[in-house]
Amino acid sequence: xxxxxxRIVKDGYVFGDNIVxxxxxxxxxxDVSLYNEIGKEFFERFKxxxxxxxxxxxxxxxxxxxxxxxxxxxxxxVFAKKSxxxxxxxxxxxxxxxxxxxxxxxxIMVSKKYITxxxxxxxxxxxxxxxxxxxxxxxxxxxxxxxxxxxxxxIEKGFQEGGNIIRSMGINxxxxxxxxxxxxxTITFR
Amino acid sequence: xxxxxxRIVKDGYVFGDNIVxxxxxxxxxxDVSLYNEIGKEFFERFKxxxxxxxxxxxxxxxxxxxxxxxxxxxxxxVFAKKSxxxxxxxxxxxxxxxxxxxxxxxxIMVSKKYITxxxxxxxxxxxxxxxxxxxxxxxxxxxxxxxxxxxxxxIEKGFQEGGNIIRSMGINxxxxxxxxxxxxxTITFR
Numbered sequence: 001x002x003x004x005x006x007r008i009v010k011d012g013y014v015f016g017d018n019i020v021x022x023x024x025x026x027x028x029x030x031d032v033s034l035y036n037e038i039g040k041e042f043f044e045r046f047k048x049x050x051x052x053x054x055x056x057x058x059x060x061x062x063x064x065x066x067x068x069x070x071x072x073x074x075x076x077x078v079f080a081k082k083s084x085x086x087x088x089x090x091x092x093x094x095x096x097x098x099x100x101x102x103x104x105x106x107x108i109m110v111s112k113k114y115i116t117x118x119x120x121x122x123x124x125x126x127x128x129x130x131x132x133x134x135x136x137x138x139x140x141x142x143x144x145x146x147x148x149x150x151x152x153x154x155i156e157k158g159f160q161e162g163g164n165i166i167r168s169m170g171i172n173x174x175x176x177x178x179x180x181x182x183x184x185x186t187i188t189f190r
Numbered sequence: 191x192x193x194x195x196x197r198i199v200k201d202g203y204v205f206g207d208n209i210v211x212x213x214x215x216x217x218x219x220x221d222v223s224l225y226n227e228i229g230k231e232f233f234e235r236f237k238x239x240x241x242x243x244x245x246x247x248x249x250x251x252x253x254x255x256x257x258x259x260x261x262x263x264x265x266x267x268v269f270a271k272k273s274x275x276x277x278x279x280x281x282x283x284x285x286x287x288x289x290x291x292x293x294x295x296x297x298i299m300v301s302k303k304y305i306t307x308x309x310x311x312x313x314x315x316x317x318x319x320x321x322x323x324x325x326x327x328x329x330x331x332x333x334x335x336x337x338x339x340x341x342x343x344x345i346e347k348g349f350q351e352g353g354n355i356i357r358s359m360g361i362n363x364x365x366x367x368x369x370x371x372x373x374x375x376t377i378t379f380r
Contacts, residue, residue, distance in 0.1 A: 013351040023301065024303065024304070028268065028269065028271065028300075028301060028304065029266050029267070029268045029301075029303075030252075030256055030259075030266060030267040030268070030269070031264075031266060032256055032259045032260060032264040032265070032266070032267060033264045035256065036260075036264075058248065058249035058270075059248035059249040059250075059252060059269070062249060062250075062252045062253045063252045063253060063256040063267070065220075065253075066220055066222055066225065066256060066257060067257075069220075069222045070222060070269060074221075074222040074226075075222070076219050076220060076221060076222070077219070077220040077222060077253070078219045078220070079220070079249070080217065081220065081249075094332075110218075111213065111218055111219075113214065113219075114214070114218065123194045129216040142224075143275075143343075180213040186355065
């Protein structure tokens, strides 16, 4: 998605060889027009599936998910909640996710009421790096016996292993910008 | 907003005398059509002001804020980030907020880049109860020498003190549903 790649180059801040900060338009301040273009693009890539629900994870995935849902005839969005403590509620599906940023595990949870075996689910998230959050959401979808149709990602760090791991599981991952490397301040897209 | 009140009565779950769970449509699963009606209503109530930006707080305010921003000609949304630790960065505005739910303080932060003295800001949030989160966002707006135009709230717990405190400060708070009491499982709106 060229509009997005141009924006990453124009407004992203590169730190070292593996961090690009995009908080001026994606995950702190939000450019709602750009979000709509992203939502339209996800719709184009997944419209042939009969998607019933969008799943994301708090916080920064939520805005992307609701804007995208508008293009899918306002299907419901469910966001997995993060929790420090292990969830012992029997009315929730949970999964343990390791955060490399915070160097510890956290739990994500979805109420059993909001994912059913009839659901065909599209996962939406802003970043794909090591893939742990996405695998956690997949685990919850599997526990609910629902169907994971695919994942729409805004920025994939192609130099980390998440994309390969998840594609090798047969999951349809559509990343709108895949960064293959960041060297001397220059971003190279796949 | 009658559509919202009817939905709260129909799909809300009441616990005791002060909790109503609305996570089937508002803050876990999201009804995107209802969110659009909420966004339109906020626009009607605040359209006469020349609002430049919407401020909210993670997580559940974010979706409301982006949907609402669409009715204000896609103005930017900024969401304050929560942090356990005190923020020592000089490039961020921060405020300490007490959480009654978690019985401890947390910090909220906004990058100085994303609020400027020229900004006329509308705060959007899902709940107003004790008002601490809203006051934290007001403090950040004040530190940035920006203008707080008002606050759009989906559900106000009228039996808690937040609404009174904030209105007595002269802030234009528009709550789409004000719950005055919850008694024996029955919700009474103002």
